[in-house]
Amino acid sequence: MSDTNQTYSISDLAREFEITPRSIRHYEDQKLITPKRNGSQRIYSKGDRVRLQLILRGKRIGFSLSEIREIIDMYDPTAGDEKQTEHLLRKIAERRVALHQQQQDIETMLTELDQLEQKLNQNIEA
Amino acid sequence: MSDTNQTYSISDLAREFEITPRSIRHYEDQKLITPKRNGSQRIYSKGDRVRLQLILRGKRIGFSLSEIREIIDMYDPTAGDEKQTEHLLRKIAERRVALHQQQQDIETMLTELDQLEQKLNQNIEA
DNA sequence: GCGCAAGTTTACGTTAACGTAAAGGTAATC
DNA sequence: GATTACCTTTACGTTAACGTAAACTTGCGC
Structure with missing residues (x-):
């Protein structure tokens, strides 16, 4: 190992x-x-x-x-009782929502950058 | 419109x-x-x-x-000269790298959350 | 014409995430 | 045994992104 x-x-x-x-x-x-x-x-x-x-x-x-x-x-692994576990599961779900939102935001920004780049390249050609 | x-x-x-x-x-x-x-x-x-x-x-x-x-x-559209345009293109490239890194980080974290969730669900079943 | 809601500027306060400096302990190296 | 390289704690400083309060103007409804 x-x-x-x-x-x-x-x-x-x-x-x-x-x-x-x-x-x-x-x-x-x-x-x-x-x-x-x-x-x-x-x-x-x-x-x-x-x-x-x-x-x-x-x-x-x-x-x-x-x-x-x-x-x-x-x-x-503080873990233990079931209430706590359910609480964690909810927290995880919340995090996931936030992360998915970020994924959306990043993709949006990436395509905007693509468009911007195209414009700039056109300016160079012209 | x-x-x-x-x-x-x-x-x-x-x-x-x-x-x-x-x-x-x-x-x-x-x-x-x-x-x-x-x-x-x-x-x-x-x-x-x-x-x-x-x-x-x-x-x-x-x-x-x-x-x-x-x-x-x-x-x-402050734009104008070609130097400036090339500078922008580099900036865009930098941004893209950072955004891709973030995408990686988010995906990593999402799969980690998945694994964590599975563990927790096992604890409930058991 | 008066009150009230929403707008303005100015300015000091607050929190997070460290930076930076001071003062000192420890261990290898010359 | 003194220098050098890291380590430690304590504590004050700094920057970003607003919050909050004060003092004032402006337009609307009655």
Whole structure:
């Protein structure tokens, strides 16, 4: 197995994802990620790295950190009672609606860019 | 033709798009929209309304107001020289890359939500 | 002509998401 | 053992995108 116990320092991850250590610590402040510690040093596991990827993906889509935390919390096996599960299912449904809306918006914008590009190309030919 | 000369007050548009007049004025401060005036009153045309829609669409996708202005400026027939046109074409290409990235991110997140939902449904059955 | 709703400008306040600086601990390296 | 490279916490600063309040004008209905 591909060394599932690999760990990373904060600057390892910062380098890899081209963000600052400050940002990563900020995500921790906001309870989005909670690495182990070796003394005072943060030790990030593969799972932490995946969470960080999820955070950054959420950001690219335009979600706020608190929205991202909502999503992350869904993945948490805090789970248990059935009420909670139904609540999560509703949350998931809401998210899906928002994401579909974004897909629409992006497609609209992409076709608008296409049209714009055509116009500009015509101007060049002329 | 469907009354192409229709106009709107600021609160008309605020109501329609469920935002505050303050936001619309803010977009004007940021040069995203420049309605006509009747004395001191702002008069919005159909074109202004379309611009506002474009602004809100951009926001939903997660763009900042200055990014949205960049996009809006592309639509502007300020145009003219060829250098400028090529610059725009590059900008358009950049935008497209970002939008495609977002599409990827959204699809990833959607399938993750699907998987999560399945897990939760299993928990209910069990 | 008066009140009220809707418009205006000016300006200070607020929140999110970090940036930046200060002051200090730790570990390898020369 | 001193420098160097990272790490830490604490805390104040900054920017974007408005919110909110104050003070004033304008048009409509009665």
